[in-house]
Amino acid sequence: MTPGASTSLIAHVALLAIISFGGVPGVLPDLRDFVVTANGWLTDREFANCFAIVQGIPGPNMILMMSLIGWKVGGLPVAIASALVTFGPPCALSYTAFHFWDRFRDAAWQQRVRRGLAPVTIGLVIAGGAVMARAGDSGWPSLAVTAAAIGLMLMTRINPLWLVAAGGALGGLGAL
């Protein structure tokens, strides 16, 4: 790929990371638009593969996802740069804001802000999951796996690793 693509990807990831209120899953729809639809650096399937792979391996999964996309676009240096811009600036911001937040944790305004923020961030998390459930031309068997995972996760105390493993096994056997 051209150096222009690498720079442009890193800049976009940095921008998304710093506005990713509610967490990185909330920016996945935007990221997909940028790398798949607008620039064609990855196919829809490859993008879905990146998401699936980072769910199936341990580690900081959203940072790894940005790294894998960076790797596809510009190799190892872009992978490392994508990781750094994903967590670096947000970390510095969280660290600074945390002191302020902790000092006023019992103030009435903060309880109000906290109650106001929570439903927005929760809606964004669920939307991130819904977008990924539909990514990569998934058919009804995939949606059934998603629905089963939701049900089991909410109604039992099963270790989530088993759900990921069961999904992988069903897919590996060609059921999806």
Added chain:
Amino acid sequence: MEFPTSPQPSPPPGAERESPGATPPVTLGALFIAFLKTSMYGFGGPIVWVRRIIVDERRWLSDRDFADLLSFCQFMPGPNVVSITVCIGAKFRGPAGALAALAGFILVPWTVGFSLGALFLSYAQTPVLQGILRGVAAAAAGLLIATGIRLLLPHRHRPIALAVAMLAFAGLAVAKLPLLIVVLGLVPLSIALARPDRVPAR
């Protein structure tokens, strides 16, 4: 397990530092190891594992303190779990603690995870791996949705909160609006409508 005596009441807000006898001191090494473990366990989203290890296993924070921290970190930009890592490190050990926890969370797990991920991605075209990835992605999307639903449960008696969550969901997943628009449009509205009384304890 390490606390066979009577169950600890959750300390009053802001009292952790004044009652150091409740838990052993949290060292830099302990922070590094705890977050290394969190990260290496973190299949399908590490938030679940942070709670298990920090609250249930190490008992560094009460459930209420963890929930407070989570609501702050969920709103901060960037990977939530990285914000939590930095904030917990900073809470116990200041800047050095934040760095120790962050290093534990990122260095080794990133190297291992990236090597594995790049390897898998190279073979992603093989049909069996395609199928496995499809299944893993479907299950992982379900875990993410379930996590969101679980976070929503304490708000179920607040119709305004449910409506705001629905709007945020619909704006992003159905109307496909840009994230910034959804956030800037809903956050002021939601804060303006929030009542200052507390959420009833679960």
